[in-house]
Amino acid sequence: MKLRYLEVSVGLFVLLGIAALFYLAIQVSNIAEYRDRDTYEVIAYFDHIGGLKVRAPVTVSGVRIGRVSRIAYDPERFQARVTLAIQSGTDFLPADTQASIFTAGLLGEQYIALEPGGDFESLAQGDEILFTQSALVLENMIGRVLTNFSSD
């Protein structure tokens, strides 16, 4: 009897702990992204990426379809080389798709928005997005506005 109680309560404890881990994985974290390993990678070069970080969302029309998997500096092109991991379900992005870095909300993080073009060919693994728009840097904008005012 006593052993039975021990076995059952310890079993419940371990189950509860594992359930909590599952809860943290599925409800709290983004394990769903790890689960669909099926992604293909495309590359985009930006003059300036602003505050973009690895794992930032990649969206089309505001719908999340992937994430930034790598950010590096390309010393030959003097540009930032950003690798986007896109879910293989979304394999119909035209080759002339444009990638822009936007900011979500006032304090929010930066993300990449894709705007599909009109090409018949689609982007595939390893392709480069040719049309990119860099992040807006607040200081540059202010500077430009000021020069405009002074030249007037």
Add this chain to the structure above:
Amino acid sequence: MIEFLANLGRSGLHWLSVLGRASMFLFRVLRAQDAVVRRYRLTLAELYSVGVRSLLIIAVSGLFVGMVLGYQGYITLVKFGAAEALGGAVALSLVRELGPVVTALLFAGRAGSALTAEIGLMKTTEQLSAMEMMAVDPYRRVFAPRFFAGFLSMPLLAAIFSAVGVMGGYIVGVGLLGVDSGSYFSQMQAVTDWREDVVSGVIKSIVFGFVVTWIAIFQGFDAEPTSEGISRATTQTVVISALAVLGLDFILTGLMFT
């Protein structure tokens, strides 16, 4: 000045010899781990007294910590008009830091001190010695199952703490303060990374479980066999464990969250 240096040197040597003995002890305990499977009933009993009996305090503390996080997080975030980010703030602080660290501190106070007192008493009343004379290895019979139980319980307890805390944050944030339920969880999922945050938190709690249980069992084993000796060892377990957990937390955070 010379006196001060001499004292410093003496206590340095003292702690060095304690560390040496503790390492020898750990080595022997680890070598006896086959007993954990072979004597699974003992392990079961220890899992009960170390894990199951810590469950209530861990769950209740997790709930309250989560609720406070929900409240404080809301007050701060609402100033920036970012109350939707509450879920992320609550989850990240729990999974990365508060879950593993607070669980380890509570565990040291609840289970660690009990382990030290129990083993210290067994030593004082010559029970360990008697086992040896009955040709029963205390490392296999007493230390190995307790060590394993502490080591296994800690990550489970920390996960329960974090999960309950997330729910506590939900109760306050969504239930009382009116944050949108959907954005609470979607924000959470957007900022909490499985590998970088959750798995790193679990690794932390595994390390804490190892260290706190080691300290607790060794303090009992090394206690002076008197009642003052046991009480001193019990206090030391809590103090040293707390310092070790906080210090290691700093190091692990630096290593894992770059």
Add this chain to the structure above:
Amino acid sequence: MNDERVADTPHVVVEDLVFRRGRKVIFDGLSLTVPRGRVTTVMGPSGTGKTTLLRLIGGQLRPDSGRIWVDGEEVARLSTRRLYALRKRMGMLFQTGALLTDMNVFENVAFPLREHTDLPEELIRNLVLMKLEAVGLRAARDLSPAQLSGGMARRVALARAIALDPDMILYDEPFAGLDPITMGQIVTLIQRTNRTLGLTSVLVTHDVVEAMDISDQVVLIAEGRVMDAGTVEHVRAGASAWSEQFLGGRPDGPVPFHYPGDSYRDDLMRGRESGND
């Protein structure tokens, strides 16, 4: 080895034993033999390391030099496995009983059987009840160690020590702190266990009267050496001034009443000198 030769060889031989604790020398060239099947009592003043001697025999401590043989095996050189095998043939009764506090009386006596044998539950039950009956505590089997008096705890510990039917039992201060009735019970028990089971018994004690009654051989130790050894009659006859003082319980003699130091007079004078400064 045939049985007769085994019966002739001493059970325990201690030769030229030296043991130190830190700088303090506990044993300094101690030699003694314990004959098989007899009761040997090691007596000496408190703090002479009598318990330490038992731990050395049981292999829990290692001598700094000198050798100890038990059953023809040199204890300090045995591998852990051989040492444990030897200990199964050796019971030890601790001063406090050292019962496992998380088990009741029955489980305490069953402990060595469960640890070392795969006997079916029913047989274990019978064996345990038999051992408990031998010490008169069969009815106390469900009590927890905390509910036992000192004497009862020691009797349970004795039942546990004989659970595996050992060849030898080491008793550490079996009479310390007992009332006369309990003491009598323990004395009888030791005697009876020794006779009926044909065990070698080694007692360590400073209770002269009780020990003398049941011993076949007495070894007096002090200052890390054997002061006197032999049959009860031999020792009682007063082989040396030291044993006379010890057995007679005289406050002063070869063992001085005063802790060694400079003379009282010098000490007092010094106080006066420093007072003048």
